[in-house]
Amino acid sequence: MLKTIILLTDTVQQQQPLANLLREHNRELAFCSALRAQDLSAIEPEILGEARLVSFAADVAVPEKFLLQLGYGAYKFYAAPTQYPGLPSPPDENDEAPSCYSVIAQSMMIWPDFKKVVGLETVTIPDGTVAAERERLVFSRLAHLFWRMSDMIAGGAEELPGIIGANDTQRPSLSMMN
Template sequence: MAAKPRDPEAMLDTILLLAGDAERPVLAEALRRAEPGIRVVAAGTVRDLPDTLETARLIAFVFPEIVPAGVLQRLGYGAYNFHPGPPEYPGWIPAAFALYDGAARFGATLHEMTSWVDSGTICDVEGFDVPADCALQGLESLAYAACLRLFERWAEALVSPLKPPRLPLRWGARKCTRRLFAELAQVPEGASEEEGRRRARAFGSGPLDI
């Protein structure tokens, strides 16, 4: 189903922010400072979004819920997501998969949202070197900090009717999923000691509710 064409007279007047409990008040205030005349609706779940979306833009910050395609299609000014991983690692808990691969670089991505998770056009990437002794929690913290830097860099642009620029970058072909996480968290019988260490470093302290 194609998105309904936006009424050219319907100007951007609302920012819908999806974020966690700790982030919502801080990020909402930053958006209001960037554009004092904008209305910011901060929500902790998709269910709390308003029904009227024609004059709104959605911003999701390290947000675990999938935004339904019907909501995305009704947004007059699009939707943007801050993903705690670089384009090479789309999907769930990308830091774990980067550690398993032995990636030397990691980061965070700002991208347009589509009905397919982590597949929209990439707007910006904040990268950094992975510390040699980094484990999952540490890499996730570094990726979160990279998301905050991206947010600070783009807050003013995101409250503007204009779209952020688009980069000619592609998402990685492998999607990081809960199922793949669970599979790799199990060390197969006969695996080498090195393989066991790789999996323990990447998945050993991961979440249990997978």
């Protein structure tokens, strides 16, 4: 049974609102907070078997060993410009700022073939939008995606249903590595 959500965020101010939202859907949940990889390693190993990691707008590499110990998977919420998939900003400073972003919820797996997108929305930025407003628009859409999926995240399903990728429903395990 899902007992703990590990929230990995970019700032400490994001922790409480996200936890409060998830708690609305499952009052029994416990929460662990993390801002960096060292915080994850401080979590007691016996907690991980009944835990789910949720990374929200955090650019932190999660150790493979940690991912393998999670009983309810790991999911990251992030934004990426559609013009430059996988890159945080345009590759050349002379290029225009991206006009369209994808906000994505994706499973975190050590095997790329098993990753799947579980939530996706796009944000179109109006021409002439200044950088701070563009960042606010993208972040608010990311928060909306999290809000829309909060019931599934807080629920007890072992895996969230994918909308793109990973046709195989079997979750990889340590034994698959050998």
